[in-house]
Amino acid sequence: MDVIVTGLLLGGLYALVAMGLNLQYGMARIMNLANGEMLVAGGFAAFWFYTAAQVSPLLTVFIVAPVAFVLNWLIYVVFLRPLVARAKSRGQLEVDSILTTFGLSFVAVGLMLAVFGGDYFSYSYLSFPVSLLGDTYGANRIVAFCAAVVICGALWLWLTQSRAGLSIRAISVAPASARLVGIDVRRLAALSFALGGTVTATGGALISTFVTLDASTGVLFTLKALVIVIMGGVGDVRGTIVAALLLGLLETFVASVIDPGLTLAAAYLLFVLILLVRPQGLFGRAQT
Amino acid sequence: MRLTNRDWNALGLSALLIAVVCCLPFLTQGYWLSIGVTIAMYAVLATSWALFSGPTHYISLATAAFFGVGTYTVGYGIEVLPYWTLLPIAGVLGAVLAALAGLATLRLSGVYFVIFTLGLAEFIRQIITWVQNLTGQRGIYVLTSITESHIYWQLVGLAALVFLTGWLIGRSRLGFALRIIGDDEEVARHSGIHTARAKVLLFMVPGAAAAIAGAILAPRYVYIEPMLAFTPMLSFQVVIMALLGGTGRLWGPLVGVIPFTIIWEAISASFPNQTTLLLGVSFLVIVYLLPRGFVGLIEDTRHRGREAQA
Amino acid sequence: MRAQSPVLALRGVTKRFGGLVAVNAMDFDVAEHEVLGLIGPNGSGKSTTLNLISGALHPTAGTISLRGTPITELPAQDIARRGISRTFQLVRLLPSMTVAENVMAGAVFGHRRRWGGEATAHAEAMLERVGLARRGHLRVGQLTYIDTKRVELARVLASDPKVLLLDEWLAGLNPTELEEGIALIRSLRDEGRTVILVEHVMDAIRSLCDRCVVMASGTKIAEGGVSDVLSDPEVIRAYLGDEDA
Numbered sequence: 001m002d003v004i005v006t007g008l009l010l011g012g013l014y015a016l017v018a019m020g021l022n023l024q025y026g027m028a029r030i031m032n033l034a035n036g037e038m039l040v041a042g043g044f045a046a047f048w049f050y051t052a053a054q055v056s057p058l059l060t061v062f063i064v065a066p067v068a069f070v071l072n073w074l075i076y077v078v079f080l081r082p083l084v085a086r087a088k089s090r091g092q093l094e095v096d097s098i099l100t101t102f103g104l105s106f107v108a109v110g111l112m113l114a115v116f117g118g119d120y121f122s123y124s125y126l127s128f129p130v131s132l133l134g135d136t137y138g139a140n141r142i143v144a145f146c147a148a149v150v151i152c153g154a155l156w157l158w159l160t161q162s163r164a165g166l167s168i169r170a171i172s173v174a175p176a177s178a179r180l181v182g183i184d185v186r187r188l189a190a191l192s193f194a195l196g197g198t199v200t201a202t203g204g205a206l207i208s209t210f211v212t213l214d215a216s217t218g219v220l221f222t223l224k225a226l227v228i229v230i231m232g233g234v235g236d237v238r239g240t241i242v243a244a245l246l247l248g249l250l251e252t253f254v255a256s257v258i259d260p261g262l263t264l265a266a267a268y269l270l271f272v273l274i275l276l277v278r279p280q281g282l283f284g285r286a287q288t
Numbered sequence: 289m290r291l292t293n294r295d296w297n298a299l300g301l302s303a304l305l306i307a308v309v310c311c312l313p314f315l316t317q318g319y320w321l322s323i324g325v326t327i328a329m330y331a332v333l334a335t336s337w338a339l340f341s342g343p344t345h346y347i348s349l350a351t352a353a354f355f356g357v358g359t360y361t362v363g364y365g366i367e368v369l370p371y372w373t374l375l376p377i378a379g380v381l382g383a384v385l386a387a388l389a390g391l392a393t394l395r396l397s398g399v400y401f402v403i404f405t406l407g408l409a410e411f412i413r414q415i416i417t418w419v420q421n422l423t424g425q426r427g428i429y430v431l432t433s434i435t436e437s438h439i440y441w442q443l444v445g446l447a448a449l450v451f452l453t454g455w456l457i458g459r460s461r462l463g464f465a466l467r468i469i470g471d472d473e474e475v476a477r478h479s480g481i482h483t484a485r486a487k488v489l490l491f492m493v494p495g496a497a498a499a500i501a502g503a504i505l506a507p508r509y510v511y512i513e514p515m516l517a518f519t520p521m522l523s524f525q526v527v528i529m530a531l532l533g534g535t536g537r538l539w540g541p542l543v544g545v546i547p548f549t550i551i552w553e554a555i556s557a558s559f560p561n562q563t564t565l566l567l568g569v570s571f572l573v574i575v576y577l578l579p580r581g582f583v584g585l586i587e588d589t590r591h592r593g594r595e596a597q598a
Numbered sequence: 599m600r601a602q603s604p605v606l607a608l609r610g611v612t613k614r615f616g617g618l619v620a621v622n623a624m625d626f627d628v629a630e631h632e633v634l635g636l637i638g639p640n641g642s643g644k645s646t647t648l649n650l651i652s653g654a655l656h657p658t659a660g661t662i663s664l665r666g667t668p669i670t671e672l673p674a675q676d677i678a679r680r681g682i683s684r685t686f687q688l689v690r691l692l693p694s695m696t697v698a699e700n701v702m703a704g705a706v707f708g709h710r711r712r713w714g715g716e717a718t719a720h721a722e723a724m725l726e727r728v729g730l731a732r733r734g735h736l737r738v739g740q741l742t743y744i745d746t747k748r749v750e751l752a753r754v755l756a757s758d759p760k761v762l763l764l765d766e767w768l769a770g771l772n773p774t775e776l777e778e779g780i781a782l783i784r785s786l787r788d789e790g791r792t793v794i795l796v797e798h799v800m801d802a803i804r805s806l807c808d809r810c811v812v813m814a815s816g817t818k819i820a821e822g823g824v825s826d827v828l829s830d831p832e833v834i835r836a837y838l839g840d841e842d843a
Contacts, residue, residue, distance in 0.1 A: 031399045083575070094398050095345055096575055099531070102524070103571025110565025118561070216564075219520075223410075226403050259421070265414040268407040272392060275404065279396055461706055461713060468703050471692035478652060480678035480707040480757065 002135045003252050009137065011248020012145040013207050015241045016152055017221060018228035020200030026172045026235030027192035030080055030097045034105035035225055036218030037112075038068065038197050042204025043213045044112065047121050057125055057209050058147060064205050065198050072197025076190045079104065084189075105218065112215040122212040140209040147206050155199065156237055168192050172235035200225075220264060227271040233281025243282060246270075306448050313437035321436055325508070327549050328443035329501055333522075334530040334541035336450045336497035339457065340490045341527075342535030343470035346398055349523040350389060350405035353412055354382040354495050356518035358502025360416065363428040363512045371432060375442075375503050382499025383492040390488035406520070413518035420514070427513035434507040442504045450497050454538045457493075462486060521567075525552070528570045534581025543582045603666060605630050605792050606651070606682075606761050611660035613646055620646045622816040623660070628761065631790040635803045635824065638813035639837055644796045645687055647813070648763050651794070652684045653677035664760070681709040681760035685767055689746045691738045698734030701725055701752045708757020724752040728782060744775040751782070762786070762793045768802050780805065800828075812836070 017039055024032045045064050049055040079100055087093035129136040159165035168188055170178040179185050204221075207213075228247055232239030247267060254266040274281075291299075312324045333351055341348055358378035365374045385408075393404045420426065457463045465486045468476045476483050502517065509516060525548075533544025548570075556563050578585065604627035613621040621643045628634050636644050649655040651662055653674035661670045669677055683704070692700050701721040705712050712720050725734055728748040741749065747767060754762060768779045780802050786793060787806060797803050803810065803824060810827040812820040814836040820827045827833060 033402075079572075091345055091398065095347065098347055098399065098402055099527075099571050099575045103568045103575065106524075106564050106568030106571065108568070110562060110568055113561055113564060219406075223403065223407055230400065230403075259418050261421070262414055262418055264407075265411050265418075268411045271403070271407065275392060275396065275400060279400070464702070464706060467695065468692055468707075471694050472690055474654070475686075475690050475692060475703070477674040478654070478678055478684055479703045479753070480675050480709070480711075482675050 003256055004249065005135065005137065006141070006256075007249035007252035008245055009141045009145045009248070010252060011245035012148045012152075013203055014224060014228060014248050015244035016148040016203035016206070017200050018225040018232070018240050018244050019152060019155060019237065020196040020198070020203060021222075021225040022229045022232070022235065022237070022240050023168075023192045023196030023199065025229060027168050028076065028080075028189040028196065029084075029093070030076075030193060031094070031101065031226075032193075032196070033098060033101040033222055034108055034218075035101075035197075035200055036220065036222035037105050037108035038072070038200045038218075039204035039207070039221045040112065040213050040215065040218045041108065042068065042201030043208030043211075044116060044121070045201075046205035046208045047123055047213075050123050050125060057205050058143070061147070061202050061205050064201050068201035069194045069198040073190055073194035075104065075197070076193040080193070081186075081190070105222070109216050109218060116215060118215060120212050120214045122208075125209045138210055144206040144209050148203065151199065151202060152241065159237060164188070164191070169235075223264065224267055227267050227274075230271065230279075231274045231282055233283050236281060236283055239281055239283045302448075302451065306444060309444055310441060313440055317436070321440060323549065323553060325436060325440050325443060325505075326553070327546055328440060328447055329505060330526065330529055330545040330549055331447045331542055332443060332450055332497055332501045333494075333526045334533065334545050335447065335454065335538070336494040337526050338530040338533075338535040338541045339450075339454050339538075340487075340494050341530070342540075343466040344487055344490070345470065346394070346401050346487075347527060348405045348491070348494065349402060349520070349527065350386070350408050351494070351498050351523040351526045352518050352520050353405070353409035353523075354385060354498035355502035355522060356409060356412060356514070357381050357385060358499035358504075359506045359509070359512055359517040360428075360502075361499070362503045362506035363430055363517075366430055366432070366506075371434070371507075375500050378499040378503035379496040382502075383496040385499075386492045386495025387488055389495075390491040394487045394491070395484055406523070409518045409520055409523065413514045416514045416518075427511050429511055430506050430509065432507040436508070439504055439508055443501065446497065446500055446504065450493075451538065453493060457490070458538065462489065466490060524567060528567065528574065531574045532570065532578065532581055534583025536580060536587075537583050540581055540583040543586075604628055605632075605665060606794075607663050607666075608647075608651070609661050609663075611647070611650060611657045611662060613643075613650055613655060614658045619816050621650065621657070624813075624818055626811050626818065626821060628792060628794060630792055632808050633787050633791075633793045633795060633806055635807035635810040636794055636796045636813065637798075637803060637810055638819075641815075642813040642836075643816040644813055645765055646816075648684065648765050648794070648796055651677075652682060652763055675707075678707075678757065679709060681758070682763065683708060683754040683757050683759035683761070684763035685747075685750045685754055685765055687765045687769075689750050691746055691749055693738055695738065696734060697730065697736045697738065697741070697749050698722065698725065700738065700749050701734070701756050704753040704756035709760065710758040721752075721756055724756045725749075727755060728752045729778075744771055744779065747771075747779070748782070755786075760792060762791055763796075764793060765796050766798065767795070768797060768799045776802075804828075 021032065021035045024030055024035065042064050046057040046060045049060045049063070050057060080097060083093060083096045083100060087096065125140055130139045130142055159169060167178065167183045170183060171185055171188055224247065228240060228243045232243035247270065250266055250270060251263040254262050313321055337348060337351060340346070361378040361381055362374050365377065389404065389408060393401045465476065465481045468479065468481060469483050469486060473483055506512060529544040529548045530541040531544070532548055533542060534540035552563070555566055574581070606628040608624050608626050611621060611624040612619065624647060636647060638644050646655065650657050653672055653676070657670060661668050663669060664680055664682065669680060692703065698718070698721050701724050702717050705717045705720045722734060725731060728751050730745060730748050730752065738746065738749070751767065764783070767783070768776060771779050776799065783806055795803070795807060807824050809822060810824050811818055812827055812833050819836060820830045820833050
């Protein structure tokens with residue numbers, strides 16, 4: 001029981017982070033391998049505001065979100081749009097964007113190392129125990145999970161109900177036809193990239209309340225988010241959430257039953273299994 | 289195919305160059321020899337990486353995984369088997385691992401392949417660490433009488449072998465098949481090329497080469513631990529060096545390896561915290577300024593020179 | 599017995615994409631030395647049928663057999679090796695290679711495999727066959743449109759295929775080129791090659807094909823001699839209906 005609840009709490013945050021990556025990969029068609037660094041940067045911001053001015057991470061989110069949005073929008077326009085424009089094929093864009101986002105990821109790690117140093121950072125926010133279903137959990141985990149649920153819900157509503165959200169989903173399904181019905185693909189791709197980064201950074205701020213981060217942990221989160229996106233299906237919101245909860249459960253189970261050092265290995269095995277059995281994702285239809 | 293005069297000249301020149309390169313330990317020991325070892329190592333890794341990634345456009349980050357497997361083959365095997373038998377065993381293990389990885393992912397899109405290979409090193413590292421924790425062991429000692437000069441010669445020999453393999457592949461049906469795959473995979477398939485098999489076969493080359501390189505370097509480390517043998521940085525550095533040089537020619541990666549190693553050593557000596565930033569900037573430079581690497585730059589300059597003459 | 603057995607046979611071949619039935623229960627045979635026209639309005643499933651035969655796609659149901667051996671589930675490369683070779687609706691050449699190397703791709707890996715001097719000589723012979731003698735050194739980018747089509751045809755011929763699939767090989771040619779193109783395919787016919795021709799150009803079909811299969815909305819609506827088929831009221835309706843829309 002304990003494992004299940006902890007796993008679900010962790011999975012909720014993974015869902016938020018992976019949703020960010022999925023917006024970028026599914027809609028903007030950029031596999032952003034610097035996604036994890038955006039998460040760490042969000043965590044840094046929360047840490048910094050909390051230790052310097054005692055600002056609650058739940059409020060920091062409102063500062064992190066707009067800054068991350070602008071930053072990611074700039075990254076898309078400055079670095080990625082030229083690649084989209086010059087790419088002769090999907091394959092070439094893929095290679096270019098993999099290399100570029102790896103480059104950006106290393107630059108981000110380098111900058112964060114220069115600013116914050118290589119130390120682990122953690123702070124204690126709401127770290128008193130709360131009793132739930134007969135077991136106790138950190139209040140920070142529960143609060144972060146609730147915040148993640150709210151944000152995920154808002155995002156889902158926006159994607160399914162609003163005009164812009166609908167257009168974004170149209171792009172993910174059929175970019176060429178979306179253009180024909182008058183959707184400004186160029187602008188919306190930038191929008192979903194920026195939005196994806198924002199969601200991830202917000203997730204980072206929330207995760208930092210109970211997970212210890214350091215400047216170079218980003219890549220681990222990128223890997224996990226990728227596993228979730230691929231498992232859940234590219235561009236599939238529902239699949240992302242289910243996959244994230246599964247991964248949260250699996251990791252918590254492996255960490256408590258086998259060895260905490262094996263969480264990434266477990267995520268990786270899951271990824272390989274998905275590749276071999278259902279490369280189209282949990283809910284994806286087989287490609288013909 | 290028969291060898292032309294030009295082929296003989298190229299082979300002769302290469303043999304001469306290798307002989308000259310082999311003289312380094314007689315001229316200097318210490319710092320420059322250790323740079324020589326690093327360059328020879330990256331020459332092996334980057335050249336074999338480019339053999340696969342050049343024509344297929346798949347970016348492999350599995351170098352660290354293969355390398356670590358080789359290092360650990362020596363680490364665990366040195367007590368039981370003579371050193372010389374461990375190198376081919378490492379090569380076989382690396383090739384088998386590459387074949388398995390290839391079978392699992394090479395039919396899928398490039399992004400999946402990148403993630404798969406990046407995770408592979410981390411996966412093996414966590415498993416080894418876990419096993420060592422269970423047995424209460426931290427690392428393994430590799431104590432041999434092998435000197436830095438021996439390591440250098442072995443690596444140069446391995447590099448020569450990689451070049452020879454690349455050259456032979458380039459002249460073979462496999463090489464021709466790969467050029468076609470690189471141009472248009474659909475046409476390749478419809479021309480009767482078994483594209484998946486060709487890619488898996490080719491991926492075994494960097495797998496074996498990196499594992500043997502890891503095995504050769506194991507005695508240099510003396511004490512092996514998972515973090516050292518499977519460092520992910522190695523994979524990224526190899527990608528950068530190969531792309532910086534250019535994957536369009538067999539000698540391309542070498543043109544990237546030499547300057548990058550020297551710059552890298554200089555920067556990590558004076559600004560050890562800025563290496564990550566340097567790595568990032570190098571990636572961006574490659575994508576935006578040197579998409580075909582130094583090879584592309586050289587060929588463009590030559591082309592322009594020829595046009596100016598005409 | 600052997601003379602009667604068809605080279606290629608399709609039985610109940612069906613292809614669905616989600617809810618759309620692109621090819622519906624196609625049945626037809628192609629005999630040795632026959633030039634079969636596969637015609638029909640746009641979107642009637644001709645190219646999909648060709649893709650199913652060449653292994654680019656796999657049918658949802660039905661069987662395809664080559665000289666009695668089923669090839670339905672084989673991947674494209676195995677089908678190519680067994681002797682079915684195709685051109686593409688939009689010409690696909692290998693841009694980084696010379697004309698001769700493009701043709702060699704067929705000679706080296708196709709149905710009959712050659713290597714070295716034999717492959718080079720064979721590629722040169724195929725280039726001569728399609729009217730591109732001594733042009734092997736050219737880059738693909740330097741070719742005119744019809745010449746790119748010739749190179750693709752030479753690549754296909756270089757593998758010595760038992761069955762040739764030509765997907766709108768004559769489309770997009772100007773009147774002079776069209777005449778040359780028809781003459782070239784006629785010369786293949788005179789060599790006794792087995793060909794499936796997906797075409798829109800009616801003149802070409804009349805002068806080149808022994809028989810025709812007509813498709814509309816994924817289904818075979820007529821099969822038989824060219825003039826019979828083209829005067830079939832249902833075929834006329836399918837075509838006119840298409841043009842009205």
